[in-house]
Amino acid sequence: MEAICAFDKLIPGRGAAALLKDGTQVAVFRLADGGLFALSNRDPFSGACVMSRGIVGDRGGEPTVASPLLKQVFSLKTGRCLDDESVALEVFAVEVVDGEVRVGATADVKASA
Amino acid sequence: MSNKRLVVVGDGMVGRRFLEAIVERDPSWQVTVLAEEPRPAYDRVRLSAFFDGVSADELSLASELPGVDVRLGEPALAVDLEARTVTTGQGAYEYDKLVLATGSVPFVPPVEGAGLDGVFVYRTLEDLESIKERAAGRSHGVVIGGGLLGLEAANALRLLGLETQIVEFAPWLMARQLDEAGGGVLKQHIEKLDIDVACSTGATKILEADGRLLMETNQDGVAFETDLIIFAAGVRPADALAREAGLEVGERGGVIVDTACQTSHPDVFAIGEVAAMEGICYGLVAPGYSMAEIVADRLAGGEATFPGADLSTKLKLLGVDVAQFGAMDGPLATTYLDPVEGVYAKLVLSDDAQTLLGGMLVGNAEPYPLLRASVGSKVPAQLADLLSSGEVEGALPDGAQVCSCNAVTKGEIMGAIHDGCHDVGEIKGCTKAGTSCGSCVPMLKQLLAEGGVEVSKSICEHFSQSRAELFDIVKVTGITTFSELIGRYGSGLGCDLCKPAVASILASLSNGHILDGEQATLQDTNDHFLANMQRNGTYSVVPRIPGGEITPDKLIVIGEVARDFGLYTKITGGQRIDMFGARVEDLPKIWRRLVDAGFESGHAYGKALRTVKSCVGTDWCRYGVQDSVKMAIDLELRYRGLRSPHKLKSAVSGCARECAEARGKDFGVIATEDGWNLYVGGNGGFTPRHADLLVSDVDSETLVRTIDRFLMFYISTADRLQRTSKWVEALDGGIDYLREVIVDDKLGICAELDALMTKHVENYADEWKGVLDDPEKLQRFVSFVNAPETPDPSIEFETVRGQQFPAGSTERSHIQPVLLGTPERK
Ligand code: SRM
Ligand SMILES: Cc1cc2nc3c(=O)[nH]c(=O)nc-3n(C[C@H](O)[C@H](O)[C@H](O)COP(=O)(O)OP(=O)(O)OC[C@H]3O[C@@H](n4cnc5c(N)ncnc54)[C@H](O)[C@@H]3O)c2cc1C
Numbered sequence A: 001m002e003a004i005c006a007f008d009k010l011i012p013g014r015g016a017a018a019l020l021k022d023g024t025q026v027a028v029f030r031l032a033d034g035g036l037f038a039l040s041n042r043d044p045f046s047g048a049c050v051m052s053r054g055i056v057g058d059r060g061g062e063p064t065v066a067s068p069l070l071k072q073v074f075s076l077k078t079g080r081c082l083d084d085e086s087v088a089l090e091v092f093a094v095e096v097v098d099g100e101v102r103v104g105a106t107a108d109v110k111a112s113a
Numbered sequence B: 001m002s003n004k005r006l007v008v009v010g011d012g013m014v015g016r017r018f019l020e021a022i023v024e025r026d027p028s029w030q031v032t033v034l035a036e037e038p039r040p041a042y043d044r045v046r047l048s049a050f051f052d053g054v055s056a057d058e059l060s061l062a063s064e065l066p067g068v069d070v071r072l073g074e075p076a077l078a079v080d081l082e083a084r085t086v087t088t089g090q091g092a093y094e095y096d097k098l099v100l101a102t103g104s105v106p107f108v109p110p111v112e113g114a115g116l117d118g119v120f121v122y123r124t125l126e127d128l129e130s131i132k133e134r135a136a137g138r139s140h141g142v143v144i145g146g147g148l149l150g151l152e153a154a155n156a157l158r159l160l161g162l163e164t165q166i167v168e169f170a171p172w173l174m175a176r177q178l179d180e181a182g183g184g185v186l187k188q189h190i191e192k193l194d195i196d197v198a199c200s201t202g203a204t205k206i207l208e209a210d211g212r213l214l215m216e217t218n219q220d221g222v223a224f225e226t227d228l229i230i231f232a233a234g235v236r237p238a239d240a241l242a243r244e245a246g247l248e249v250g251e252r253g254g255v256i257v258d259t260a261c262q263t264s265h266p267d268v269f270a271i272g273e274v275a276a277m278e279g280i281c282y283g284l285v286a287p288g289y290s291m292a293e294i295v296a297d298r299l300a301g302g303e304a305t306f307p308g309a310d311l312s313t314k315l316k317l318l319g320v321d322v323a324q325f326g327a328m329d330g331p332l333a334t335t336y337l338d339p340v341e342g343v344y345a346k347l348v349l350s351d352d353a354q355t356l357l358g359g360m361l362v363g364n365a366e367p368y369p370l371l372r373a374s375v376g377s378k379v380p381a382q383l384a385d386l387l388s389s390g391e392v393e394g395a396l397p398d399g400a401q402v403c404s405c406n407a408v409t410k411g412e413i414m415g416a417i418h419d420g421c422h423d424v425g426e427i428k429g430c431t432k433a434g435t436s437c438g439s440c441v442p443m444l445k446q447l448l449a450e451g452g453v454e455v456s457k458s459i460c461e462h463f464s465q466s467r468a469e470l471f472d473i474v475k476v477t478g479i480t481t482f483s484e485l486i487g488r489y490g491s492g493l494g495c496d497l498c499k500p501a502v503a504s505i506l507a508s509l510s511n512g513h514i515l516d517g518e519q520a521t522l523q524d525t526n527d528h529f530l531a532n533m534q535r536n537g538t539y540s541v542v543p544r545i546p547g548g549e550i551t552p553d554k555l556i557v558i559g560e561v562a563r564d565f566g567l568y569t570k571i572t573g574g575q576r577i578d579m580f581g582a583r584v585e586d587l588p589k590i591w592r593r594l595v596d597a598g599f600e601s602g603h604a605y606g607k608a609l610r611t612v613k614s615c616v617g618t619d620w621c622r623y624g625v626q627d628s629v630k631m632a633i634d635l636e637l638r639y640r641g642l643r644s645p646h647k648l649k650s651a652v653s654g655c656a657r658e659c660a661e662a663r664g665k666d667f668g669v670i671a672t673e674d675g676w677n678l679y680v681g682g683n684g685g686f687t688p689r690h691a692d693l694l695v696s697d698v699d700s701e702t703l704v705r706t707i708d709r710f711l712m713f714y715i716s717t718a719d720r721l722q723r724t725s726k727w728v729e730a731l732d733g734g735i736d737y738l739r740e741v742i743v744d745d746k747l748g749i750c751a752e753l754d755a756l757m758t759k760h761v762e763n764y765a766d767e768w769k770g771v772l773d774d775p776e777k778l779q780r781f782v783s784f785v786n787a788p789e790t791p792d793p794s795i796e797f798e799t800v801r802g803q804q805f806p807a808g809s810t811e812r813s814h815i816q817p818v819l820l821g822t823p824e825r826k
């Protein structure tokens, strides 16, 4: 797990991108209720690393983020694309320790594609 | 039987409908069309719209018809029934079958002087062009004839700015459609429009008098000094060709045909106004269309016969409601007269008062579509309601003809709705109902509702309200945050539909910087970074260049900034410059330099005012009649930063040549000798639409005030992502209603609209300057929270034609185009 920033630095209802040591880009989302999610920052439809800049919301109660480019909606929990079952974003583990946000790869939470 | 030769004489409305029908039903015919007019068929029914600014192109009915050879400007001169040939000035054409669709010619009574310069008829586009030319710079016109056509012509003269006089031989107006009481009420309405009416009066002689005309009448001492005269005294079938060929013609003219449209010679058919169907020539397009379909069906081997004609009419001009349907008189008639409001209604019933036979409406024609469709059936609602209020809901039998132009019954429409048509556009597509005169469209809406199609207006799953309702809620409650709004009026967390929509509403109502506090989280990524995201995650930068006018020094600054940050530059279609490929962390540095040089945000990223294009106008152009550049700059500065349901575009042209393409804009301004014409609801894009004339010849102050109200009324009531073009189209009552609301203040809301715009103008501040002055907002312009200095390593560029492009652009050019949005289904 890598520390990326103070939890307070994240804006509720918006995402932020982090660059991990191995070059992976992760999009971290803080919800208004304090919920925290981390997904791959790479939009599978366009190939651009922009997922952190999408709009956060929910679909039928499932927390989501919409790609800022072509607006496909992804589940924040599973990474699955709700508009195209064959596509999913990699999900990362995320936690807050002493007010610091930490993320890391989680083989076991990975969405099945 | 291959290569059957078909010759059609006349490319008018009915001829064209026939061509479309025959091509569809039996494409094996080899068709030649001989057409007298220099241009292909156009919508004669809407001819008068030419004076409302609708162009000849827009009226055109021309379509690509495979296998059809249309010979424009080549009238048929003679027909040889024995040899089966038609002769023109250019040669002879052999036929196996001949269709005559020569229409009518205007009737000009034998009045001395009717051939003088300045005397016109009203039938073709050329007639209208000559009338317009003659009217320029003159002051008075007379129309001879007070029927449907005469009233249209009178309105045309009024639109051309002439004082207008109608002269009618009969004792009241529209004598063929109205009784005396109805004609009297109509006269009141016409006179209110400043058109003078003289009934029981006939022209006897026209004289030339010092470049003007003097028209004497049958009334002692009554003569009119005028600049132009239009004869609108009726039409006569254009049957000369048939007569000379030896075909049988009717007593009062017209080529005699049977119910299969066959003339006295079995190889020759006649359709439209030239045909005398069982002795009667119909001067309306709907019976002509039926005849066109019949002959196409027959030539394809069918057995169709004429179903009878519906002669209902509705005056479509002048803003005066007049309609007549079915019988004008009968066993039992009931009337209603309100002389104060100027409303007259008469319903004709069977003697048991059960069946509606016909009637007429003056002053309020709202029940017309329902009544017309009910002719021959049970009276569709309480008589008292039908006669007085106009607010009627009634049930129609399935067999009732809802669209008489295209002979579509209620049953067929309900069937189409059942099979999945969900809006008026789809019904038009499947059944053709509503595609001609449009008077049945309100009925189509009612039938949709009857068919259980509820058009949901809610913006998404989180709010059941429409955008307009949310706008009102925010305005009335003064709520300033999304969380409060969704907490009180919605559910869930929101989404990419409702969040930007609410952000836009909050911004329209001038609630501070769009990136303040929680508002920042609602914005689309483009608004969030005040720049448009491109497909590789970089952004574009578009500084405002009001009216497209820019100093050399500012041009140099743009060049330097683009060079220093390696940006691709392009002149946009909106008369300004776009710089592409900016990395998110460079945006503040780029804008620092632009703002220091006096630039502001161009809002290319927002649903907001984009550009007000201009032409050079009086500054340089030899034709310009007003200062179009200054007006464009003033308008762009006034409305810059105004957030709206969709983007807003505008343009100002210095004269009618229209180099700024104002009529393709949400609001477009065209200079006139006396001021400005304002057009609204134009659109390029997916569904191009020419803007409608809202007000004409107004001074600058009135112009700006009218635009203020137009924009604020749009912003208050439109749906999410509804451009002004769709909004104007969807307004019940269309452009006339819009004019009543924002010019005549029918709803009493103009003061409020004015106040909203004043608040916008007073509160405007440049968004980019707001970001540069705020360290907290600046912090967001980074690629990574944990590495603010590091640019996104996945972004790469390559150089093409001396500029930088996203890497892979050249290979990618063969892949599918990026979807910009989904065209709205209609
Ligand atoms: C840059 C420009 C093309 C150019 O190289 O010339 C352009 C570029 C884009 N247009 Fe456009 N349009 C540009 C002029 C036009 C015009 C011509 C005009 O304004 O005179 C039209 C037709 C006129 C009209 O809007 O009625 C036009 C009709 C559209 C449409 C279709 C709108 C519609 O009502 O159907 C879209 C899609 C949308 O808005 O949903 C669109 C969307 C876009 C977007 C925003 C697509 C996107 O979301 O990425 C493009 C991004 C520009 C950027 O990143 O900066 N653009 N676009 C032009 C910028 C003008 C400016 O200075 O602001
Ligand atoms: C101002 C105006 C408003 C109207 N409003 C309405 C309305 O609201 N509702 C309605 O139902 N109807 C309306 N009408 C009537 C409607 O336009 C006609 O009923 C319709 O156009 C008839 O179609 P048509 O093809 O028979 O004749 P036209 O459209 O007149 O076409 C006949 C064509 O044949 C050509 N032609 C004639 N002789 C020859 C020849 N020898 N060789 C080659 N070509 C020839 C003519 O030049 C013409 O182009 C209106 C008409 C006018 C003028």
Ligand code: SF4
Binding pocket: B615, B616, B617, B618, B621, B622, B623, B624, B625, B628, B653, B654, B655, B656, B657, B658, B659, B660
């Ligand atoms: S619209 Fe008229 S004034 Fe403007 S540039 Fe064109 S011709 Fe000149």
Ligand code: FES
Binding pocket: B402, B403, B404, B405, B406, B433, B434, B435, B436, B437, B438, B439, B440, B441
């Ligand atoms: S009645 Fe004219 S279009 Fe339907």
